[in-house]
Amino acid sequence: MNSFEQMQEGRPTGPLVQGYEVIIGFETHAQLSTASKIFSRASTAFGAEPNTQASAVDLALPGTLPVMNKGAVERAIKLGLALGSHIAPRSVFARKNYFYPDLPKGYQISQYEIPVVQGGSVAFFLGDEKKTVRLVRAHLEEDAGKSLHEDFVGQSGIDLNRAGTPLLEIVTEPDMRSTAEAVAYARELHKIVTWIGICDGNMQEGSFRCDANVSVRRPGAPLGTRREIKNLNSFKFMQQAIDYEIRWQIGELEDGRAIQQATVLFDPETGETRAMRTKEDAADYRYFPDPDLPPLAIAPEWIERVRAQMPELPRAMAERYVREHGLSDYDATQLTQSPALARYFDEAVRAGAAPKLASNWITGEIARRLNQQDIDIAQAPVTATQLAALIGRIGDGTVSNNAARQVFDAMWTGEGQEVDALIEAKGLKQMSDTGALEKIIDAVLAANPRNIDEYRAGKDKAFNALVGQVMKASQGKANPAQVNALLKAKLG
Numbered sequence: 001m002n003s004f005e006q007m008q009e010g011r012p013t014g015p016l017v018q019g020y021e022v023i024i025g026f027e028t029h030a031q032l033s034t035a036s037k038i039f040s041r042a043s044t045a046f047g048a049e050p051n052t053q054a055s056a057v058d059l060a061l062p063g064t065l066p067v068m069n070k071g072a073v074e075r076a077i078k079l080g081l082a083l084g085s086h087i088a089p090r091s092v093f094a095r096k097n098y099f100y101p102d103l104p105k106g107y108q109i110s111q112y113e114i115p116v117v118q119g120g121s122v123a124f125f126l127g128d129e130k131k132t133v134r135l136v137r138a139h140l141e142e143d144a145g146k147s148l149h150e151d152f153v154g155q156s157g158i159d160l161n162r163a164g165t166p167l168l169e170i171v172t173e174p175d176m177r178s179t180a181e182a183v184a185y186a187r188e189l190h191k192i193v194t195w196i197g198i199c200d201g202n203m204q205e206g207s208f209r210c211d212a213n214v215s216v217r218r219p220g221a222p223l224g225t226r227r228e229i230k231n232l233n234s235f236k237f238m239q240q241a242i243d244y245e246i247r248w249q250i251g252e253l254e255d256g257r258a259i260q261q262a263t264v265l266f267d268p269e270t271g272e273t274r275a276m277r278t279k280e281d282a283a284d285y286r287y288f289p290d291p292d293l294p295p296l297a298i299a300p301e302w303i304e305r306v307r308a309q310m311p312e313l314p315r316a317m318a319e320r321y322v323r324e325h326g327l328s329d330y331d332a333t334q335l336t337q338s339p340a341l342a343r344y345f346d347e348a349v350r351a352g353a354a355p356k357l358a359s360n361w362i363t364g365e366i367a368r369r370l371n372q373q374d375i376d377i378a379q380a381p382v383t384a385t386q387l388a389a390l391i392g393r394i395g396d397g398t399v400s401n402n403a404a405r406q407v408f409d410a411m412w413t414g415e416g417q418e419v420d421a422l423i424e425a426k427g428l429k430q431m432s433d434t435g436a437l438e439k440i441i442d443a444v445l446a447a448n449p450r451n452i453d454e455y456r457a458g459k460d461k462a463f464n465a466l467v468g469q470v471m472k473a474s475q476g477k478a479n480p481a482q483v484n485a486l487l488k489a490k491l492g
Contacts, residue, residue: 014177018250020216023223024182024242025174026133028189029167030199031143031207032075038142038166039066039109039293046205050159054145058164060105065292072166073296075198076116076140077306079168082196082313083135085120087303093140093293097286102145102158110169112287115139116296117168123315124188125333126181133185134173140296141167162206168198174213174226179242183235186210195314195339203233210238214245216253224249225259229266229273241266245273317342325355334363341377344384351388354395361387365405369412382411389419397479403428430479434486437470437478441486444469455491463487 014022037044040057057064080087092114095107117138124131145160170189176182190208194201201208210232215224229245232238244266249259264273312320318332327335335345341362348358366387370377390407393399399407407422416422423429444466445452451469454462470483 014181016219017216017246018254019218020246020250020253021219022177022179022246023174023215023217023226024176024179025213025226026170026172026176026182026185026189027211027213027228028170028186029143029209029211030079030170030193032072032166032168033197033199034069034071034075034166036069036071037164038069038072038140040164042164044165046202046207048161050148050157050161052161054104054160054163058104058142058160066109066290068293068296069166072140073116073298074306075166076138076168077298077303078196078198078310079138079170079193080117080120081303081307081310082192083117083120083122083138085135085138086118087298088114088116088118089298089300090114091116091139091296091298093290093296094287095290096141098284100144100147101156102147102160102163104145104160104163108142108144109290109293110141111139116298122172122185122188122192124184125329126184128330130329131181131184133175136171136173138168138170141169143167174215179239179246182212182242183239186238187235191314191337196311203235206231206233209233212238212242212245214242214249215259216246216249224253225261227259227261227273227275228263230263230276232266237266237268240268240271241273244271248273311339314342321345321355325349325359327355327359331359331363334367335359338377344377344380347384348388348391351385353388353391357391357394358387361391361408365408380412381414382408386411386417386419393419393423397430397481399423399428400430400480403430428477430477434482437474437482437486440473440478441470441483441490444473445490452491463491 031044032038034044036042037055037058040055042055042058043053045053057066077087079085091111093109094112096110096112097107099106115137117135119137120135122133122135124133143162143165145158145163148157148159172185176185190201190203193199193208199207203209212229212232213226214229215226217224227245227249229241232241245264252259260275261278262275263277265276266273314336318329318336321327321332321335322329336342345358345362348362349355366377366380366382370380387408390399390404390411393407394401394404403423403426406426406428407419410416410422410426411419416425448466448469451462451465455466466487467480467483470487471478471480
């Protein structure tokens with residue numbers, strides 16, 4: 001049994017696709033948020049003119065030597081702490097040898113035998129089910145340059161600005177069993193690296209790039225041959241690419257053809273994957289220790305200093321929301337999708353909002369409007385304090401839920417800022433005066449003797465009809481809870 005098969009011992013079987021089990025593993029390149037490159041002082045800023053940010057060190061010109069970027073190491077430590085990994089006190093850099101026009105050195109400085117981050121896991125919810133994906137490693141390496149094809153007719157250009165940009169390559173065990181699980185894992189990892197501030201997570205700019213290793217097999221059969229889908233830069237394309245690759249591999253096997261190990265690309269225009277090259281193995285890269293870089297030593301004191309600066313992690317925060325506020329796991333997870341969203345919820349609760357109601361509004365009406373307008377919670381026109389004030393007016397009976405939505409809409413669209421002023425201006429205050437309500441109820445009862453007889457005969461619909469008449473007579477301003485209580489008292 002090889003090491004890949006050993007990883008699968010005891011792992012759960014996911015839903016079958018046409019009688020096949022799907023096995024997925026991920027390699028994710030997270031570009032670290034340092035201002036300079038991993039082994040030089042050249043800038044990592046995105047969008048500069050081609051070849052204006054490639055230093056002599058990045059190009060490995062004669063006489064230059066790489067110098068390790070301390071900030072990149074600290075970000076690797078942060079990830080290790082966030083994922084419960086072992087942080088190696090001593091790790092080693094190696095040269096990964098291959099030829100490509102945008103690799104100016106003819107090799108990439110990476111880590112192979114002893115990576116800086118070892119093991120760990122990523123936990124997330126898929127619906128109501130908690131899933132855990134184990135990690136093999138996360139290692140530091142430099143990025144290559146970029147080949148440009150679209151602006152050149154019959155030829156390609158090379159932009160070396162990205163050469164030497166610091167990356168953490170995060171490698172999972174092949175633990176995922178469906179496309180949904182794979183996308184959920186990628187979203188959770190994206191949330192973690194942005195939450196702890198080691199990566200900006202901009203997938204369109206290539207700051208967070210995922211490679212998915214996909215294979216299929218009959219349950220109980222030996223593992224299938226995997227194909228690697230490279231550089232998936234959106235969750236939508238990730239889902240489409242993996243779904244297509246699964247269907248393609250099953251179709252090949254059903255037609256009696258063998259799967260060849262390969263690196264493939266996803267074409268969003270056709271919705272299909274296509275082979276780019278046969279997949280290399282580690283031996284093809286002829287790894288050997290980089291003679292210009294000493295081993296990377298990380299003292300326990302350094303790890304503890306970084307740990308002291310770590311923010312509360314999203315999973316721990318979600319568990320605290322469940323414990324302290326009585327929220328469901330699902331609601332707590334939704335509220336911890338980003339630090340800004342969690343801060344909004346915390347501010348609303350501190351301002352007096354009932355936690356469950358605040359959660360309902362944020363994950364419901366507010367989330368709907370944010371998605372509709374494609375904006376972030378930080379750009380929401382209604383502040384957390386204003387939301388808390390509105391929830392308070394629902395709680396004390398000043399407005400009904402329906403009226404509260406009208407007030408919220410007015411605040412969101414900029415009609416006004418103060419909750420109480422809007423309630424007054426729009427005449428949305430609920431009628432809660434018992435004497436006034438009793439007069440309306442008495443008039444409704446006098447006009448509807450048939451409904452009274454039906455209610456006393458056991459027909460609940462008759463009671464609802466009376467409530468409706470009272471609400472109509474009060475122009476929708478009567479407090480429904482008071483109406484119900486007073487009607488029941490008068491009807492005995």
